[in-house]
Amino acid sequence: MGDRSRQGPVTAGIVTAVVGPSSSVVVVLAGLTAVGASPAQAASGLLTLLVTQALGMLWLSVRHRTPIILAWSTPGAALLASMPAVAGGWPAAVAAFGITGLLILLTVVIPRLGDLVAAIPASLAQGMLAGVLVPLCLAPVTALAGAPLAVAPVVLIWLVLLPVSRRWAVPAALGVALVVVLVTGGGAVSAADLVPALSWTTPRVTLEAVVAVSVPLYVVTMASQNVPGVAVLTAHGYRTPWRESLIVTGLGTTLGATTGGHAINLAAIAAALAAGPEAGRDPNRRWIAGVTTAVTMLVLAAASGALATLVQAAPDGVMQAAAGLALLGTLSGSLLAALSDPRDREAAVLTVLIAASGVAFLGIGAAFWALAAGLVIRHVMRLARQGVPV
Incomplete structure (x- = not known):
């Protein structure tokens, strides 16, 4: 009986560690690459993220x-993947990651900062995220047509498993994608590429x-991850x-930025x-799942170098398709939340649409302009409904 009570949280912890990262690792690598990371720097970022979030979990789970x-x-990685080249290249992106961490820390010192994020209508924050995700979620369709x-094996295993075990559909699709890589291009991978290593980048603001x-x-991390996590x-x-x-998480993000980590939350x-019943019947013992x-x-993390190398060695379209499948659930949730309030639908x-367009203006990407335009239109429409001339 005692062994079974321990097995629940231990098993749940292992499943959580495998399902979570495997469902979005391709998105993370795509996001880091999009803002200028080399393959070695993207692999370093993946290693950094795994280590910083693991250490943070150990502290919080054991202490509390x-x-x-x-x-x-993951929404942050999708945001990065949708961006054009960042002004200043990878060093500027690394500096921006660090500033994101500082903003998270400032939220502790200046609660008003968190209030400002909370004041952003959920319909617009989720609309921005949905727009960022749309081009990425089209990848399975375009990739299937192109290759x-x-x-096809990646999409088929996802389709077969989705109605049976939604949790394992995306990890299985990633597994099949890695098999495709090994069959079609794995021979080009050297042994040195499989060893995890950190790559330092000097930030440039x-x-x-x-x-x-x-x-x-900062906005998508707080609104789409931290608040729902609570x-x-x-x-x-x-x-x-x-x-x-x-x-x-603010310290982890700030300290991990120089080796490529974009944000943890x-x-x-x-x-x-x-936290649920799958981690055991006794809620007082489920903290063991956090430790596991x-x-x-x-x-x-020890296998992060090999995983990053295999992902980056994939034929065009294979990993993009896996990433798109991984984000479909997030896209559906974001669209539902964005359109839930009839007053804010326009x-x-x-x-x-603006976020999905990918347009950049004054060196600033579409996500920022999408949120700014949405706030203006929402304000104008609210005034018009109240009979105020606009």
Whole structure:
């Protein structure tokens, strides 16, 4: 009986560590590459994210005896993947990641900053995220048309598993994609490429990168990850140490930026695996799932170099298709939230379209302009409904 009570949280922690990262690792690597990372720098970023979130989880879970799960910012990675080249290149992107971490830390010191994020209508924040995701979620369709023999196995395994086990559909698709890589191009990979290694980058701050990267990354990380992460833990009867969680994730993001980590935060979907009944009948022992998740992620970190190398060696379209499939659930949730308030639908739709367009103006990407335009249109429409001349 005692062994089974321990097996619940241990097993749940291992599943959480495997399912969470494997469902979005391709998105992370694509995002880092899009803002200028070389293959070695992107691999370093993946290693950094796994280690920083694991160490943060160990601290929070043991200290508070609560299954607090941390994750990399998947919406943030998707945001990066949708961006044009960042002004100042990879050093400017790294500086922007660090500033995102500082903004998270400032939220602890200046609660008003968090209030400003909370004041952004959910319909617009989710509309911005949905627009960012649309081009990425089109990849399975375009990739299947362009390279059917390589991409079809990835899509088929996802289709087969989706109605049976939604949780494992995306990890299985990634597994098949890696098999495709080994069959078609794995021979080009050297043994040295498989060893995980950190790559230091000296940050270079540019105003364009701060506005285009730091601000949207901070908003989507807070609104789409940290706030839902608290809600998940609350729904399962746990109190989240909010200020300390922000300190841990803000420090992890800031310190990890120079080696390529874009942002870590409270997990939302993955947190439900460790905080729910699957982690054992006794809620007071589920914190063990947080510890097991952290330890498993440290083990996975040892394989991060090999995983990053295989992903980057994939034929065109294969990993893009896997990433698109991984983001479909997030896209559907974002669209639903964006259109849930009838009063904001025009502004939300405009936000989605501008973010999806990928246009850049004054060196600033579409996500920022989408949110700005959405806020203006929402304000104008609200005034018009109140009979105020505009």
